[in-house]
Amino acid sequence: MRAQEKTADERAVEERRRAARVLAGASHADLAALWAAWGEQPEVAYLRGPEAGLVMVQGRIGGTGDRFNLGEATVSRATVMLHGAGADEASGTSYVLGSHPEHAGLAAVFDALLSAPTQRERVLTDVIEPLEREQTKRDSAANADARSTVVDFFTVAREHE
Amino acid sequence: MYVAVKGGEKAIANAHALLAKRGRGSIDAPRIDYPQIRNQMGVLVSRVMAEGSLYDPELAAKALLQAQGDVLEAVTLMRSYRTTLPRFGITIAVDTVGLPSERRVSATFKDIPGGQQLGATFDYTHRLLADELHTPEVATPDVPIDEPMPRVTDLLGADALVERDRPDEGWTDPDPGDLTREPTVFPMSRAERLQALTRGDEGFLLSLGYSTQRGFGNNHPFVGEVRVGEVEVDFFAPEIGYAVPIGRIELTECQMVNQFVGSADQAPQFTRGYGLVFGRAERKAMSMSLVDRTLRHEEFGERIVSPAQDEEFVIAHADNVEAAGFVEHLKLPHYVDFQAELGLIRSLRREFQARHPAEPAEAPATDNNTLIEENA
Numbered sequence: 001m002r003a004q005e006k007t008a009d010e011r012a013v014e015e016r017r018r019a020a021r022v023l024a025g026a027s028h029a030d031l032a033a034l035w036a037a038w039g040e041q042p043e044v045a046y047l048r049g050p051e052a053g054l055v056m057v058q059g060r061i062g063g064t065g066d067r068f069n070l071g072e073a074t075v076s077r078a079t080v081m082l083h084g085a086g087a088d089e090a091s092g093t094s095y096v097l098g099s100h101p102e103h104a105g106l107a108a109v110f111d112a113l114l115s116a117p118t119q120r121e122r123v124l125t126d127v128i129e130p131l132e133r134e135q136t137k138r139d140s141a142a143n144a145d146a147r148s149t150v151v152d153f154f155t156v157a158r159e160h161e
Numbered sequence: 162m163y164v165a166v167k168g169g170e171k172a173i174a175n176a177h178a179l180l181a182k183r184g185r186g187s188i189d190a191p192r193i194d195y196p197q198i199r200n201q202m203g204v205l206v207s208r209v210m211a212e213g214s215l216y217d218p219e220l221a222a223k224a225l226l227q228a229q230g231d232v233l234e235a236v237t238l239m240r241s242y243r244t245t246l247p248r249f250g251i252t253i254a255v256d257t258v259g260l261p262s263e264r265r266v267s268a269t270f271k272d273i274p275g276g277q278q279l280g281a282t283f284d285y286t287h288r289l290l291a292d293e294l295h296t297p298e299v300a301t302p303d304v305p306i307d308e309p310m311p312r313v314t315d316l317l318g319a320d321a322l323v324e325r326d327r328p329d330e331g332w333t334d335p336d337p338g339d340l341t342r343e344p345t346v347f348p349m350s351r352a353e354r355l356q357a358l359t360r361g362d363e364g365f366l367l368s369l370g371y372s373t374q375r376g377f378g379n380n381h382p383f384v385g386e387v388r389v390g391e392v393e394v395d396f397f398a399p400e401i402g403y404a405v406p407i408g409r410i411e412l413t414e415c416q417m418v419n420q421f422v423g424s425a426d427q428a429p430q431f432t433r434g435y436g437l438v439f440g441r442a443e444r445k446a447m448s449m450s451l452v453d454r455t456l457r458h459e460e461f462g463e464r465i466v467s468p469a470q471d472e473e474f475v476i477a478h479a480d481n482v483e484a485a486g487f488v489e490h491l492k493l494p495h496y497v498d499f500q501a502e503l504g505l506i507r508s509l510r511r512e513f514q515a516r517h518p519a520e521p522a523e524a525p526a527t528d529n530n531t532l533i534e535e536n537a
Contacts, residue, residue, distance in 0.1 A: 062326025
């Protein structure tokens, strides 16, 4: 029983991480278009932001050793509370790299809708999945470009001795 | 010493108007906008982000445009801008093999899992100036596209041929010092040094790295691996309760493998230098890894014989914002200061004349000289 509960929690974490990844990877224009197409919109109250700030990005010495401070990156964040349209009291938060607070604002709205039981499925099918497909396609194309540059070096001397 | 001056508002405003005019250039040519800089001058944008210590390609492109291509001026704009923003926190340390790299090459092993992948590189170009730029189609790959690319240093590490980047036991994953929050104290931890190096001036680090190759410090380095690619950034926000991805940044990483050390109770091993830099910055990451290894002389009991081994010399002079500020302030009005020097040299010369009466007397001040000094 406990193990099953944990799995459900883990699934929820995994789903929210996936949504955060996709919403952060989308453009503000994409999110604005999806929000405009949402139809009956709940009322959005911003509990915090949208606002711009910084995060300190860390790396690890040698890749897996001690952490060190690599430098800062701009980030925007927002926390929202929704009212009405089947999303009463649903709250959401987003952090998105870059200086576009309005992007973080919309990402927080979709994060909130994802937590509303009646809206969850629709967010997944209408927002997260299409965006994710687009992003996967873009990544695959970039990766294919990169893989076309794989080289087979051979040393001229002594190769066949 | 610099003593404040007043006045000049009108001339300063006019100078800034002239600066803007020079920046615009001929009005017959269209003005370039920052998305063009961001897209078409990516390496330059990377440099401004790395040395500005602020990852944001759009802001870096805007800074470059405003600075009329003066890299150090753009870097200074980025540094100033970051001071206006609050810091929301610290990210989870990035995993440089988490996403497929665009470029990954090794100079130590020919056949590595995942292959040698050149990516977007200036290597092997003919360095002939072109009249026009073309963008040929990129071909379809004839190798599997989802092959894993383990770290080359891990392959070497499996046989303990190269030093591990953390101790086998008793590792506490210590919190690193932060040079932007705490005063600089020498000697530094390696983590603090790497923070200073990754935001340091590319030209300075390049020259120092070069000096170690030429015999001022002796590294015997090989590029174990260079990677360029995007990594995902995870951030733990307390209001969410666990770490979530917040976007991607592009990084360049260099694992430099250096000649071995061993001792009575430790078998000989290759040693390592590490470079990690924002954006596409291979030259910088390589230079950083050379200098990192050189500055580890104490760990390996190496004799200090060269400038690149002197931590304070390297770190205190690597920051180009500080360096430019101190060098360039010399052009600001130093009139009062110089008057004092002038008074001193006159009295020294009078004393000299008194001791050497045969020497020709001090040249009489011309009307012009007198005027300059009176107005100063």
